[in-house]
Amino acid sequence: NAFHSNTASLTVGVGGGTSAFSGRIIDGGSYNGVECAAVSLTKQGGGIITLTGDNDYGGVTEVVVGELSLGGSLRSSVTVRSGGVLSSSGGRGATSGRVDVESGGTIHGGREAGALTVGELVLQDGAALDAYASGASVSKIISTSAPRVGALTVRLKNAMSAGAYALIEGPGNGSVSAVVTGENLSALYCVRYAWENGVKMTANNNTSIREGVLSGGGLLADASSSGLSAALQPSERGVTYHLFKTSNGVVSEAGAKEGTGGVLIFENLGAGVYSAKGSKDGCLRPMSGTVVISVDARAVSKGWLAHSIPEAVKATLERDAPTGKSSHFLFKDLYPSFRGKVIGSCEDTCRYYAGFQLSCDGSDFNTAVRWAAQLSLSLKKPGFPAVKLSDSLKADLGAQTFESTTFFDQTLRCEDDYEFIIDHASAKGNVPPGAVRLVIRLFKAYHAQMDPSAAVGESNFHVASAGQSASLSWSCAAPGAEEYDLEWVFIDACDGFSGSREEAFAFLEPVRVTVKGMEYSRTLYYPSGNVYYRIRPVGRQKLNPSRRTEGAWTYKGPFASTNHDESRTWQWQTVFSEEGKHKKSMSYYDATGRLRQQSVNLSSEGATLTGETLYDFEGRKSVEVMPVPSLGNSLSHKSNLNPFLAGAEVSGHVSPLRKKYHYDNGRTANSVLDSASSGAGRYYSSLNDIEHPHKDAVPRSGGYAYSQTEYTRDGTGRISRQGGVGKELRIDGPRAARHYYGSASQEELRRLFGDKIGKASHYKKDVMVDANGQASVFYKDQEGRTAATALAGGSPSNAEELASFAAQTGTPVTLRLDEKNS
Numbered sequence: 020n021a022f023h024s025n026t027a028s029l030t031v032g033v034g035g036g037t038s039a040f041s042g043r044i045i046d047g048g049s050y051n052g053v054e055c056a057a058v059s060l061t062k063q064g065g066g067i068i069t070l071t072g073d074n075d076y077g078g079v080t081e082v083v084v085g086e087l088s089l090g091g092s093l094r095s096s097v098t099v100r101s102g103g104v105l106s107s108s109g110g111r112g113a114t115s116g117r118v119d120v121e122s123g124g125t126i127h128g129g130r131e132a133g134a135l136t137v138g139e140l141v142l143q144d145g146a147a148l149d150a151y152a153s154g155a156s157v158s159k160i161i162s163t164s165a166p167r168v169g170a171l172t173v174r175l176k177n178a179m180s181a182g183a184y185a186l187i188e189g190p191g192n193g194s195v196s197a198v199v200t201g202e203n204l205s206a207l208y209c210v211r212y213a214w215e216n217g218v219k220m221t222a223n224n225n226t227s228i229r230e231g232v233l234s235g236g237g238l239l240a241d242a243s244s245s246g247l248s249a250a251l252q253p254s255e256r257g258v259t260y261h262l263f264k265t266s267n268g269v270v271s272e273a274g275a276k277e278g279t280g281g282v283l284i285f286e287n288l289g290a291g292v293y294s295a296k297g298s299k300d301g302c303l304r305p306m307s308g309t310v311v312i313s314v315d316a317r318a319v320s321k322g323w324l325a326h327s328i329p330e331a332v333k334a335t336l337e338r339d340a341p342t343g344k345s346s347h348f349l350f351k352d353l354y355p356s357f358r359g360k361v362i363g364s365c366e367d368t369c370r371y372y373a374g375f376q377l378s379c380d381g382s383d384f385n386t387a388v389r390w391a392a393q394l395s396l397s398l399k400k401p402g403f404p405a406v407k408l409s410d411s412l413k414a415d416l417g418a419q420t421f422e423s424t425t426f427f428d429q430t431l432r433c434e435d436d437y438e439f440i441i442d443h444a445s446a447k448g449n450v451p452p453g454a455v456r457l458v459i460r461l462f463k464a465y466h467a468q469m470d471p472s473a474a475v476g477e478s479n480f481h482v483a484s485a486g487q488s489a490s491l492s493w494s495c496a497a498p499g500a501e502e503y504d505l506e507w508v509f510i511d512a513c514d515g516f517s518g519s520r521e522e523a524f525a526f527l528e529p530v531r532v533t534v535k536g537m538e539y540s541r542t543l544y545y546p547s548g549n550v551y552y553r554i555r556p557v558g559r560q561k562l563n564p565s566r567r568t569e570g571a572w573t574y575k576g577p578f579a580s581t582n583h584d585e586s587r588t589w590q591w592q593t594v595f596s597e598e599g600k601h602k603k604s605m606s607y608y609d610a611t612g613r614l615r616q617q618s619v620n621l622s623s624e625g626a627t628l629t630g631e632t633l634y635d636f637e638g639r640k641s642v643e644v645m646p647v648p649s650l651g652n653s654l655s656h657k658s659n660l661n662p663f664l665a666g667a668e669v670s671g672h673v674s675p676l677r678k679k680y681h682y683d684n685g686r687t688a689n690s691v692l693d694s695a696s697s698g699a700g701r702y703y704s705s706l707n708d709i710e711h712p713h714k715d716a717v718p719r720s721g722g723y724a725y726s727q728t729e730y731t732r733d734g735t736g737r738i739s740r741q742g743g744v745g746k747e748l749r750i751d752g753p754r755a756a757r758h759y760y761g762s763a764s765q766e767e768l769r770r771l772f773g774d775k776i777g778k779a780s781h782y783k784k785d786v787m788v789d790a791n792g793q794a795s796v797f798y799k800d801q802e803g804r805t806a807a808t809a810l811a812g813g814s815p816s817n818a819e820e821l822a823s824f825a826a827q828t829g830t831p832v833t834l835r836l837d838e839k840n841s
Contacts, residue, residue, distance in 0.1 A: 027056040027057070027058070027059060027078070028058070028059045028060075028061065028078075029044065029058055029059065029060050029061070030060075030061045030063055031060065031061070031062055031063070031068050032062050032063050032064040032065075032066060032068045032084075032085055033063045033064045034064060035064040035065040035066045035085070036064075036065075036066045037066045037067045037068075037069075038066075038067075038068060038069070039068075039069040039070075039071060039090070040068070040069070040070055040071070040072070041071045041072055042072050043072040043073060043074055043075065044058060044060065044070070044072070044074040044075075044076050045058070045074070045075045045076055046058050046075070046076050046077055046078075056078075057076060057077035057078040058076035058077070058078045059076075059078030059079050059080070059081070059095075060076070060078070060079075060080045060081070060095065061080075061081045061083060062080075062081070062082045062083060062084070062085055062086075062087040062103065063083055063084050063085070064084055064085055065084060065085045066085050066086070067085065067086040067087075067088055068085070068086070068087055068088070069088040069089075069090050069108050070087070070088070070089055070090060070091055070093075071090035071091045071108065072091045073091050073092045074091060074092065074093050074094075074095070075094060076093075076094075076095060077094070077095065078095060079095060079096050079097070079098065080093060080095040080096065080097040080098070080114075080116075081097075081098050081100065082097065082098070082099045082100060082103035082104065082105050082124070083100045083102070083103055084100075084102050084103060085103065085104070086103070086104035086105075086106060087103070087104070087105055087106075088105075088106045088107065088108040088112065088129075089105075089106070089107055089108060089112030089113065089114065089135065090107075090108035090109050090111065090112060091111075091112070091113075092112075092113045092114065092115075093113070093114035093115070093116065094114065094115045094116060095114060095116050096114075096116035096117045096118070096119070096138075097114055097116060097117075097118045097119070097137075098118075098119045098121070099118070099119070099120040099121060099124035099125070099126060099146075100121055100123070100124055101121060101122060101123025101124055102123060102124070103124050103125070104124070104125045104126070104127070105118065105120070105124075105125075105126045105135070106126070106127050106128070106129055106130075106135065107127070107128050107129040107133050107134060107135035107158070108129060109129065109131060109133060110128070110129045110131050110132070110133015110134055110158075111133065111134075112128075112129070112133075112135045112136070113135070113136040113137070114136075114137055114138065115138045115163075116137075116138050116139075117137070117138055117139040117140075117141065118137040118138075118139070118140055118141065119141045119143070120141065120142050120143060120146040120147075121143050121145075121146065122143055122144055122145025122146060123145060123146075123147075124146055124147070125146070125147040125148070125149055126142070126146070126147075126148055126149075126160060127148065127149035127150065127151065127158055127160075128150075128151075128158030128159045128160055129151065129158050130151045130158070130176075131151070131153060131158075132151050132152055132153035132154070132156040132157055132158045133158055134158065134159050134160070134161050135158075135159075135160050135161070136161045136162075136163070137160065137161070137162055137163070138162075138163050138164065139162060139163070139164045139165075139166070139167075140160055140162035140166035140167070140168075140187065140189065141166070141167045142166070142167070142168045142169055142171050143169050144169040144170040145169075145170065145172070146169065146171055146172070147171070147172045147173075147174060148160070148171055148172070148173045148174070148186060148187070149174045149176055150173060150174065150175050150176060150184070150186055151176050151177060152175075152176075152177050152184075157184040157185075157186070159184075159185050159186050159187065159188060160186070160187050160188070161187075161188045161189070162187065162188070162189035162190075163189070163190075164189065164190065165189055165190055166187055166189040168187065173186065228255070228258055228297045228299050228304045229253065229255055230304070230306060230307055231251045231252060231253055231254060231260070231295070231297065231306045231307070232251070232252060232306065232307050232308045233249055233250070233251050233293065233294065233295045233306050233307070233308040233309065233310055234249065234250055234251075234252075234308055234310065234356055234358050234440075235247065235248050235249035235250050235285075235310045235355070235356030235358075235440065236249060236288075236293070236310040236311050236312045236399075236405060236440070237312060237397045237399075237404075237405035237407060237440060237442060247287075247288050247312050247442070248284055248285060248286045248287070248288060248355050248356050249262065249284075249285045249288060249293055249295075249310040249356055250282050250283065250284050250285075250354070250355065250356030250357070251282070251283045251285070251295050251306060252281070252282040252283070253280070253281070253282070254276075254278035254279055254280065254281065254282070254283045255278045255280060256277075256278050256279065256280050257278065257299060258277075258278040258297045258298065258299045259275055259276070259277055259278070259297070259298045259299070260275065260276050260277075260278060260283055260295055260296070260297050260298075260306070261274075261275045261295065261296050261297075261298060261303075262274045262275065262276075262285050262293055262294075262295050263293065263294050263295065263296070264288075264291040264292070264293055265291060265292045265293075265294070266290065266291040266292070273285070273288065273291075273293065278297075282354060284354075284355060284356065286355075288310075288312055289312065290312050290313055291312060292309055292310070292311055292312075293309060293310040293311075293312070294306070294308075294309050294310075295308075311404065311405075313404050344461050344536055344537070344538075345458055345459060345460045345461060346360075346363045346458075346459050347456045347457060347458045347459070348456060348457045348459075349452070349453065349455070349456050350377070350392050350394070350414075350444075350446075350450060350452075350455040350456055350457060351450070351452045351455075353394065353441050353444050353457060354441060354444055355441055355442065355443060355444060356440065356441065357440070357441040357444075358399075358438045358439070358440050358441075359438065359439055360436075360437075360438060361373055361398065361431060361437040361438065361439055361459060361461075362431065362433050362437065362461060370430035370431065370432055370463070371430060371431050371432075371461040371462060371463055372426060372427070372430055372431075372461070372462040373398075373426065373427045373431055373437075373459060373460070373461055373462075374424050374425070374426045374427075374459070374460040374461075374462065375396060375408065375412065375424065375425050375426070375427075375439065375457065375458075375459060375460075376412070376422060376423070376424040376457070376458040376459075376460060377392065377393075377394055377412035377413065377414050377422070377423050377424075377455070377456075377457055377458075378414070378421065378422045378455070378456060378457075378458050379414050379416075379421040379422070379451070379454050379455045380454050380455075380456070381421070381454070382451070382453065382454045382712035382713075383451035383453075383454040383712065385451075386416065388448060388449060389415075389416050389417040389447075389448050390415075390416050390417075390446070390447060390448030390449055390450045390451070391413070391414070391415040391416065391417065391418075391446070391447040391448065391450075392413070392414045392415075392445075392446050392447075392450045392455050393411055393412065393413050393414075393443070393444070393445045393446075394411070394412045394413075394441060394443065394444050394457060395407075395408070395411045395412070395441075395442045395443040396408055396412075396439050396440060396441050396442055397439070397440045397442055398427055398437055398438070398439055398440075399437065399438045399439075399440055400435055400436065400437050400438075401436055405440055406427075407442065408425050408427065411443075412424070412425060412457070414455055416448075424460075431461075439459070453712065454712070463501075463535075468499050468558060468559075468560065468568065469497060469498065469499030469500050469501075469556060469557075469558025469568050469570060470497075470498075470499070470570070471568055471569065471570060471571075472570070472571055473497035473498070473499070473500065473556055473558075473570040473571065474497065474555065474556070474570055474571040474572070474573050475493045475494070475497060475503070475554050475555070475556060475570075475573045476494075476573055477573055477574070477575070479493055479494035479573075480493045480552075480554055480573045480575055481493065482552055482575045482576075482578065484543070484550070484578040486543075486583075487542050487543050487544055487583055487653070487654075487655070488540065488541070488542055488543065488652070489540070489541050489542075489543055489550070489578070490538070490539075490540045491505065491538065491539045491540070491541075491552065491554075492537060492538040492539075493537050493538075493554060493573075494537070497556035497558075497570055499556075499558040499568075500556035500557060500558055500570070501535065501557065501558055501559055502533055502534060502535045502556075502557045503533070503534055503535075503537070503554055503555065503556055503557060504531055504532075504533050504554065504555050504557055504569070505531065505532050505533070505534060505539055505552070505553075505554050505599070506524065506529040506530065506531045506532075506552070506553050506554070507529060507530055507550055507551060507552045507553075508523055508524055508526070508527050508528070508529040508530070508550070508551050509527075509545045509548055509549070509550050509580065510523060510526060510527060510548050510549055510551070510577075511545075511546055511547070511548040512546070512547045512548045512549075513548075514526075514527075514548070516549075520551045520553075520574045520575070520576045520577060521572075521574055523549075523551040523576070523577070524551065524553060529553075532595060532598075532599035532601075533557070533598075533599070534598050534599045535598065536598075539599055540622070541601075541622075542603060542620070542652055542653075542654060543580055544583055544589075544591040544605065544654060545580040545582075546580070546582045547580065547581050547582050548579075548580050549576065549577035549578065549579055549580065550576060550577065550578045550579075550580050551574070551575070551576035551577055551578075552574070552575045552576050552578075553572045553573060553574045553575070554572070554573050555569060555570045555571060555572045555573065556569075556570040557569055557570065558570070583655060584607075584655065584656055587607050587608070587656060588607070588608040588609070588610070588612075589605060589606065589607050589608070589656075590605070590606045590608070591603070591604070591605050591606075591654070592604045592605075592606075599622075600621075600622055600623055601622050602619065602620070602621050602622070603619070603620045603622070603652075603654060604617065604618065604619045604620075604654075605617065605618045605654035607656050611638065613632075613634060613638070613640075614632050615631065615632060616629065616630070616631050616632075616656060616657065616660070617629070617630055617631075617632075618630075618654045618657075619646075620652050620654060622652070625650065625651065625652060626648045626649065626650055626651070627648065627649050627651065627652060627653060627654065628646040628647070628648050629646060629647055629648075629649060629657055629660060630643070630644055630645065630646035630647070631643075631644040631660060631661055631698075632644075633679070633682065633725075634679070635679060635682075635683040635729075635730070636679050636683050637730075639728075639730055639736065640728065641679075641682060641683060641727060641728055641729070642682050642725050642726070642727050642728075643725060643726050643727075644661045644692075644698070644699050644724065644725045645699045645703065645720070645724045645725060645744060646699075647660070647661075647698050647699045647702045647703075647724075648702070648709060649709075650709065657698075659697075660697060660698040661692055661697075661698035661699055661700060661724075661725075662692070662693045662696050662697070662698070662700070663678070663681040663682075663690040663691070663692060663693065664690055664691055664692065664693040664694075664700075664722065665681065665690050666688055666689070666690050666691070668684075668687045668688050669681060669684055669687055669688075669689075669690055672684070673690075682727060686751075688751045689727070689749070689750065689751055691721070691722025691723060692720075692722050692723070692724055692725065693722075694706050694722060699720070699724035699725065700720075700722055700724060702717065702724075703717060703718060703719060703720035703724040704719055704720065704721075704722075705719060718745070720744065720745055720746070721745065721746035722746070723742075723744065723745055723746045723748075723749045724744060725744065726741070726742060726743050726744050726748075727741070727742045727749075727750045728740075728741050728742075729741070729750060731758075731760070737758065737760060738758045739757070739758055740755050740756065740757055740758070741755060741756040741758075742755045742756075743755075743756075743790065748790060754790040754791075755790070756787060756788065756789050756790060757787070757788045758785070758786070758787050758788075759785070759786040759787075759788075759836040760783070760784075760785055760786075761783070761784050761786075761834075761836065762779060762780065762782065762783060762784060763779050763782045763783070763784040763798055764779055764832065764834055765778070765779040766832050767832045767834070768782060768798075770832070771798070771807055771809075772806075772807070781800065781801050782798055782799065782800060782801070782806070783798075783799045783801075784796060784797070784798055784799075785797040785799065786811075786836055788812070791815055792812055792813070792815070793810065793811075793812045793815070794810065794811040794812045795808065795809075795810060796808060796809040796810070796811055
């Protein structure tokens with residue numbers, strides 16, 4: 020159908036809303052021999068009116084308010100006023116007339132990334148072109164005659180793939196009469212629009228310039244001051260970074276720097292709001308972040324705020340100092356304008372006092388060369404000026420200052436999202452890179468006396484249990500809570516328990532720790548079964564701080580536990596100390612009940628020590644391998660931890676079933692531990708790959724990172740030889756300890772005790788020769804009781820003889836110690 024009009028003007032969309040007209044609008048023709056006026060169309064009201072037919076009217080079309088979308092065609096000229104929008108629907112809209120978009124008006128080729136074809140395109144200064152992307156296509160305007168483009172605003176409405184896109188196409192030599200600006204929705208496109216080959220205008224994707232972040236700023240003492248800085252990171256080579264300052268509504272360039280690949284520092288900045296853009300190959304991409312530098316009236320009238328230790332943080336006779344949590348940043352990673360979170364993890368609603376401490380942990384032993392480190396910093400809350408902390412933090416080896424602290428005098432909450440900003444960082448000499456750090460200590464602010472009915476609440480109690488580890492955390496949901504009782508109970512699957520989690524704690528005695536923080540981690544080594552947890556807040560009575568006010572329990576569980584090593588016999592023990600700190604030990608036994616491997620872990624260190632015991636062919640304890648650390652808290656069995664490297668004398672005698680021959684081989688030279696593999700052989704060698712401050716002080720064992728005991732071959736279990744740790748004290752070396760067992764002679768007993776000592780056959784003599792060749796002699800009666808002891812042997816080369824030894828007379832008694840020893 021066609022819509023015939025005998026009137027000169029047709030107005031649509033007055034009531035607002037969105038609608039579509041699929042018919043045709045045409046001129047009225049003649050009536051009673053009189054030609055009717057050509058129809059003009061005016062779009063009013065909000066919403067979208069879509070014309071999908073092929074319209075044929077000769078008047079003008081005017082878009083005053085709202086959007087007129089062409090899904091068909093026009094032959095009318097179109098004027099788009101300020102606030103009006105002309106678009107294409109379905110990507111096929113067209114008009115053969117001229118389209119004139121005034122300042123404030125908008126045109127686009129359709130939200131489906133289609134095209135709008137016009138007879139002649141005129142974009143006046145202040146007009147807007149919207150571009151919509153769909154896959155590899157972007158909406159565009161096609162002008163059948165040379166377009167005229169003024170100072171245009173181009174708005175990229177959604178993200179595009181990499182590439183260059185035609186936004187306007189037309190014949191002739193188009194030109195842009197003013198600098199083109201752009202709204203950059205995805206921050207991935209540069210604001211660069213130019214005619215290519217005189218026929219189209221393109222928008223270039225800007226992924227070649229990475230987005231940097233501008234940070235820094237703070238408060239100045241007065242309006243004439245400067246000296247604060249802004250940092251941009253990361254920067255990249257080949258890009259020029261421009262810093263722009265806005266002050267009193269005026270924008271000016273405050274500096275430019277070439278990218279270095281690292282952090283760019285713009286220094287000596289005065290009051291104003293700063294932003295940055297990166298420039299490369301004609302593209303100018305905005306960087307994220309702004310820097311605000313302002314004048315603090317408090318600083319002018321009062322001087323900088325003093326930040327001494329808050330009274331609430333000090334310990335008194337009535338209470339201990341409050342505790343909370345801490346985080347740290349290495350000094351070597353800090354620089355002016357560096358920003359970091361004051362409260363790193365936001366999982367609670369507590370208030371904290373924040374202390375900032377520059378500390379040297381003492382792990383560096385090089386005290387010959389002096390060094391000094393100094394920091395000053397500010398605190399920044401989003402939407403507020405930065406507040407400068409007055410005290411400068413220092414650590415100085417020469418002055419023997421290894422710790423300095425300053426406090427912020429107000430309490431902070433997680434949701435405040437405070438950041439600290441490094442204003443100044445300087446170093447003299449070689450500051451130990453891993454030993455000096457900025458530590459942020461958060462002290463929980465005490466509330467009024469806790470309500471005994473208070474509870475953490477199940478939604479605030481979080482348990483993450485996986486494998487052999489569990490991480491527990493909870494929110495500060497109980498005002499007045501100073502610590503928390505955390506309990507857990509394990510119930511074996513064989514116990515047949517089927518009750519609730521509350522009943523589980525009555526079924527078996529739980530384990531309890533009392534902690535002041537709000538998180539706790541533990542390892543789980545249980546047989547198959549379930550673990551249940553519960554927690555309650557604990558406060559202190561105001562008039563009697565030594566007495567506890569205990570809140571209500573919050574329960575979690577069950578959490579399934581599985582036997583981590585069903586093929587071995589193992590025993591797990593945990594010893595607790597204050598604040599839930601604990602030492603865990605795991606012992607693994609063979610089928611005969613002999614201890615084979617033992618691991619010990621300290622919860623506060625994050626490392627595990629593992630030692631092994633080896634037995635000879637007769638099942639006697641023979642070799643003790645030195646404990647070796649491994650990173651992490653795992654207590655699982657470590658197979659083939661300390662492999663031996665077979666020497667030439669034993670290589671033909673060892674096999675998977677004769678591994679003991681490495682060390683139980685008579686008087687053949689023992690094998691050494693393999694330093695290229697793992698365990699003690701590697702740790703106590705030059706191939707040690709575990710980094711820690713004392714790595715260079717770890718001794719080199721030469722493969723002998725074990726001690727050994729050898730027994731006599733008479734089945735008595737008596738010790739024959741003993742070797743110590745290290746090559747010097749190895750059992751096959753000259754400094755091994757030796758044991759001899761025999762009978763005393765009648766002559767030596769008579770010299771010791773006189774003629775009434777009795778027969779020598781009633782006495783035994785044991786001799787132990789130590790690593791220095793000194794012999795300890797034990798005379799024992801027939802009941803095994805020690806009757807006398809003596810020392811024997813020549814004087815060591817590094818000691819003087821006793822005068823009585825040099826002056827002794829008489830004929831010495833000489834006896835062989837090895838006549839009756841195997």
